[in-house]
Amino acid sequence: MQRALPLFSPIRLPYSVSRSLSMVLARPWPALMLLFAGVLLRGLLLDQPGLHPDEALYASWALRIADGSDPALLDVYVDKPPLLLYLLAGIFRLAGFDGQAPLNPERLILAGRLAALLASSTSLVLLWLIARRVYEPRIALGALALFALSPLAVRLSPTLFTDAWLGLWLLLGIWAALGRQAWLAGIACGLAYATKQQALLFVPLLLAIPLLNRRWPVVPISSQVLASRRLAWRWLNGFAIVAVAVLWWDSLRWQWMPSYWDRSAQTYGGVTLALDAGLTQRLAKWGELLGYSFGWPLWLALAALILWAVSVTLARRATRRRGTDLPSCDTEVRRSIPVAGSSIPCWFDRLMWVFIASYLLLHIATNLAPWDRYLLPLLPLLSLLLARGAFWAWDAIAEPSVQPSGRAGWTRSVLSAGLAFGLLYGGYMAGFARLPLGDGGAFDGVQQVAAHVRSAEPSNAILYHHWLGWHYSFYLYDAPVEMRWWQDPADLARKAAANADQRQLVAFPAGRGQEDLRAALAVGGLDLRPVLAAADARGALSVTLYSIEPALAGALAHDP
Numbered sequence: 001m002q003r004a005l006p007l008f009s010p011i012r013l014p015y016s017v018s019r020s021l022s023m024v025l026a027r028p029w030p031a032l033m034l035l036f037a038g039v040l041l042r043g044l045l046l047d048q049p050g051l052h053p054d055e056a057l058y059a060s061w062a063l064r065i066a067d068g069s070d071p072a073l074l075d076v077y078v079d080k081p082p083l084l085l086y087l088l089a090g091i092f093r094l095a096g097f098d099g100q101a102p103l104n105p106e107r108l109i110l111a112g113r114l115a116a117l118l119a120s121s122t123s124l125v126l127l128w129l130i131a132r133r134v135y136e137p138r139i140a141l142g143a144l145a146l147f148a149l150s151p152l153a154v155r156l157s158p159t160l161f162t163d164a165w166l167g168l169w170l171l172l173g174i175w176a177a178l179g180r181q182a183w184l185a186g187i188a189c190g191l192a193y194a195t196k197q198q199a200l201l202f203v204p205l206l207l208a209i210p211l212l213n214r215r216w217p218v219v220p221i222s223s224q225v226l227a228s229r230r231l232a233w234r235w236l237n238g239f240a241i242v243a244v245a246v247l248w249w250d251s252l253r254w255q256w257m258p259s260y261w262d263r264s265a266q267t268y269g270g271v272t273l274a275l276d277a278g279l280t281q282r283l284a285k286w287g288e289l290l291g292y293s294f295g296w297p298l299w300l301a302l303a304a305l306i307l308w309a310v311s312v313t314l315a316r317r318a319t320r321r322r323g324t325d326l327p328s329c330d331t332e333v334r335r336s337i338p339v340a341g342s343s344i345p346c347w348f349d350r351l352m353w354v355f356i357a358s359y360l361l362l363h364i365a366t367n368l369a370p371w372d373r374y375l376l377p378l379l380p381l382l383s384l385l386l387a388r389g390a391f392w393a394w395d396a397i398a399e400p401s402v403q404p405s406g407r408a409g410w411t412r413s414v415l416s417a418g419l420a421f422g423l424l425y426g427g428y429m430a431g432f433a434r435l436p437l438g439d440g441g442a443f444d445g446v447q448q449v450a451a452h453v454r455s456a457e458p459s460n461a462i463l464y465h466h467w468l469g470w471h472y473s474f475y476l477y478d479a480p481v482e483m484r485w486w487q488d489p490a491d492l493a494r495k496a497a498a499n500a501d502q503r504q505l506v507a508f509p510a511g512r513g514q515e516d517l518r519a520a521l522a523v524g525g526l527d528l529r530p531v532l533a534a535a536d537a538r539g540a541l542s543v544t545l546y547s548i549e550p551a552l553a554g555a556l557a558h559d560p
Contacts, residue, residue, distance in 0.1 A: 030141055031128055038148025039121045041431040042157045046113050049537055050444035053470045055160035059112065060473035062088035067099025072252050079264040082249050083194035084162045091115050105447060105475050113158040119168045120157035124148055126171040127380045133178050134348050135388060142387030143380075149423050152293045152372055153379050154430030155437045162196040163376040169195060170202055170377055177209035182231045185210055186238025193239070194246045197264060198374070201362070205355045207235055212347050274367040285370035286363065292372070292437060293379055294386070295429055298422025302390055305415050309393030352385050372437045390419070442509065443471060445534025445542030449507050450475030452532050452545065457481065461503040464492055468507055468543070489520035496548045497524040504548040505531065510541045527551040 051059070061078065064070040066089040073085070095111035097103065127147055131140035147153055157164050173188035189206045192199035210231050250259050258266070274282070291299065359378055368374070397415075429435060446468055453463060459480035465472055466486050476483070486492035486506075496504055506528070508514055518528055528546040536542040 031144060034141065034144045034148050035121070035124055035128075037427065038124050038144075038154070039117070041149070041154045041427055042117050042120055044431045045155065045158050046110060046117065048444075050442070050446065050542075051109065051160065051471065051474070052443070053468075056446075056474040057470040058085060058160055058162075059088060059092075059108065060470065060477060061085050062092055063097070063103075063474065063477050065089035066092040066097055069099065072249070074253050074256060077257060077263050078253075078260050079267050080162065080260060081194045081196065081246055083191065083246075084165055084196075087115065087165070088112055088160065099478075103477055105450070109160070112160045116160065116164045117158045120153070120164045123164070123168045123171050123380065126168070126175050127383065130171065130175050130178060130380075131384055131387070133175070134384075139384075139387045139391050142390060143383040145423060146294060146298075146383035146386055147380055149427040149430065150294050150379055150383070151426050151430035151435055152289070152437060153376060154427075155435055156373060156376050161373055163373045166192050166196045166199060167377045167380065170199070170206070171380055173202075173206045174209060177206055178213055180210055180213060180231075182210045182234040183238040186235040187241060188238075189235075190239040190242025190246075194242050197261070198377070201359060202377070203239075205351070207232065208351060209348075210235060212351065269367070271366050271368060273365060275365060279364070282364055282370050286360065286375075289370060289372050289375050292429075292435060293375060293382065295422055295426035297425045298419065301415065301418035301422045302386060304418065305397075306389055306393045308415070309396035313396050349385065349388060352381050356381055356385070442536075443468070443542065444536035446471040446507075447475055448534035449532060449543050449545045450479075453481055453505065454479045457505065458503050461505060462499055464495070464504065464506040464548075466492075466506075467509055467512065489517040492517060493520035493524055493526070496521060496526055500526070500550070505545060506548060507543050507545045509543050514546070521548065522551060525551050 058080070061073055061076060062085050064073060064076065065086060070076070073082075078085075091111050092108050095104075095107050097108055124144060124147060128140050128144045131143045135143075169188050169192035173185045173192065176182075176184035176188055185206055189199065189203060192202065211228055250261075253259070257263075356378060362368070363370070363374060394415075449468075450472065453461070454476060460482070462482045462484055463472065463476070464484050464486045469483070469485060472483055484495060486495060492506065506517075514528055521527055526548055527550070529549050530544060531547050532545040533541060534543045534545070
């Protein structure tokens with residue numbers, strides 16, 4: 001008989017307590033309340049004014065598809081698979097954009113964020129269904145609470161990034177794989193791949209689940225191998241349906257444009273091992289992002305709970321008689337809902353731990369950027385395991401034989417308060433506080449600048465860009481303005497001197513100095529004159545728009 005790991009053997013609550021708790025948690029209203037809280041917090045961020053540069057770039061590509069000017073994106077360099085781009089194009093069409101009516105950026109952004117909100121809300125439901133299928137109801141509710149109130153998940157869900165949709169398809173694949181629907185699991189993984197290349201990192205996980213989630217009858221090993229091959233073949237067929245469509249779309253550009261894989265490698269610079277002096281800095285950054293994933297108060301409360309439970313478990317086992325049989329993994333917590341006759345938690349726990357550790361190790365040990373978006377698809381899996389560990393620890397310290405009832409009650413009360421505070425604090429940070437996630441509102445004023453350029457500047461104006469080109473490609477789509485990129489101050493000064501008879505504009509985000517550019521322009525008798533100062537949602541300066549004019553005119557404009 002297989003033995004459980006020493007620190008993770010099950011501990012049962014008293015029957016009356018367990019039965020009452022199970023009856024309450026089995027009802028739908030606790031899950032509905034948590035789902036409502038998660039959707040509400042995500043909905044509070046729908047009206048955030050600015051777009052991250054990547055969001056603006058994806059939206060500009062979707063505009064080209066939506067108005068039919070470039071339906072296969074053959075005239076632009078694309079470094080992402082097509083699914084999100086065509087989803088956004090369809091959403092923009094439903095929101096009223098057809099290339100004929102004037103562009104309404106606010107309406108299109110809201111439509112895209114509402115779709116992402118729907119995707120993230122569906123992810124909450126799928127996570128709860130997965131946890132109910134694998135674990136008992138209280139663990140399912142714990143995982144749902146962690147993911148619903150996660151500051152990082154809340155902040156990044158209602159966006160135009162690919163990651164909210166990536167997380168949806170991955171959870172759909174896990175849910176289908178647990179139900180032994182290998183073909184549907186393969187299709188879900190294909191949809192994730194058609195959304196973002198990083199989905200390939202999840203292929204081993206999504207393929208392992210249907211292969212491990214089975215209970216073989218007493219048959220020869222050759223028959224078991226054959227059955228495994230059939231499962232893998234059905235999974236691969238589902239994946240190939242989508243992957244071949246993506247390959248066909250990508251092949252359309254090979255005669256004129258690089259593959260999106262090649263373009264991605266060019267823009268990112270490739271992935272290599274980076275066990276250098278920057279390792280400590282990357283480790284610190286990933287630790288910071290993990291802290292934002294659920295909030296440091298919750299991490300500290302969970303750590304205290306688990307450490308206490310480990311000490312209690314070790315003390316209890318030290319008093320037991322040597323040779324006492326430990327419960328086996330197959331008899332663990334019969335309140336779990338078995339699938340296909342197997343007891344899931346043991347292998348599922350270990351598979352999740354191995355995958356999460358491998359995913360984090362890959363990102364820490366390579367030059368992959370420590371971006372918050374890369375952590376978002378991992379949060380549902382972390383929520384499952386943290387809820388699992390929290391309730392194991394809770395049962396350990398709640399066992400009546402471990403410690404006197406008064407001390408146990410006091411301990412549980414303190415830890416309950418800590419966990420409740422951690423969850424509420426995480427929800428507050430997510431919905432009502434400004435977090436250094438995404439762009440942090442750094443580009444909130446770009447749409448004000450774009451609106452001014454579109455409505456108040458002449459049609460032959462030249463708008464130079466260095467940091468905001470992707471924003472302009474969306475906000476100024478089809479605007480009668482000529483956009484030109486500048487590499488450095490000397491380059492801009494040369495271009496401005498050659499076009500001195502035209503209206504010329506340039507914008508600087510907050511924190512970007514203009515001293516070098518002013519010095520380069522002064523050589524040609526030019527200067528910068530402020531035209532518009534745009535603020536972010538907090539009223540702080542976000543972007544300043546300048547016109548490039550002869551130095552004398554600029555001096556007279558500033559002379560009181």
